[in-house]
Amino acid sequence: MAELNMIDTMGYGIHDMFARQARRYLPMPDYDLGESGAVRLTIYGGVVDPAYSRLLIQQTDLPLADVLALDRVQKQLPIPDEAITRLKRAGLIEGRKPRFYVSASVAKATASKADYIRTRAQDDEFYAKLVIDYLHQFGQANRAEIDKLLIDKLSDALTPEQKQRKIGNLLTKLRRRERILNTGSRGKPEWKLAE
Known part of the structure; x- marks a missing residue:
């Protein structure tokens, strides 16, 4: 990454990269310092479902952070507390922590209405x-x-x-x-x- 000028090795480049990825809900790499003289880095693949996110962006006027958080919700992955608060206030998610699911409006916009009904309790x-x-x-x-x-x-x-x-x-x-x-x-x- 340093050779491609993607990060600054002299200052806080790695720290800034981590902070930006965390704010954008992107997967963080893991460092293993178990071997002396070597650092083992694990970079995870993309976790965003491009089709789902693209459909959400096209069908709604949601900010990218909310789209990414909703993508994590539909994959049943955890999201930060501030995202939970924001999405609940906007009526975009339902359920209780840690089991959230997308609301009816999001299900309608993303053509996942049948999945939404399966998460709803009948009387x-x-x-x-x-x-x-x-x-x-x-x-x-x-x-x-x-x-x-x-x-x-x-x-x-x-x-x-x-x-x-x-x-x-x-x-x-x-x-x-x-x-x-x-x-x-x-x-x-x-x-x-x-x-």
Whole structure:
């Protein structure tokens, strides 16, 4: 880089390069000083999806920093807190840290509407109807069968643990409303429709 006059070796050229790359959310190189007399440098490839970024720039009037941050969000990569604040205020991202996803307006501009809908939660009545229909059709179901029924229909924004909790909460709500009952044990439930 010094031979190509890309950086200043006498002053703060490397420091300036790092600062500029950090501000622009570009990947930072890693230095390994483990061997004496040698520095091993790892430079990562581009992380920006050019098609996604180009589409965002053409469809919106967003600054480049926001476009790059949104590119990281759609790749499920972390973004700085100040970018989170800015994008949330502008209504460009939804979700909670660390699992953000692009908002409906960004999904519409980038033709990723189906991906957006998969991250949105449906209302509990949708999931409850699936469970009730299953029990009406087959008479009973254990937790593994209900999990298999619902897991892939829950929001992609949820972690596997959050999906398990959501299903447990849904079953509890249905039981408290006396729509289903557990005829098995607490450890091995067998769910049936309430009479």
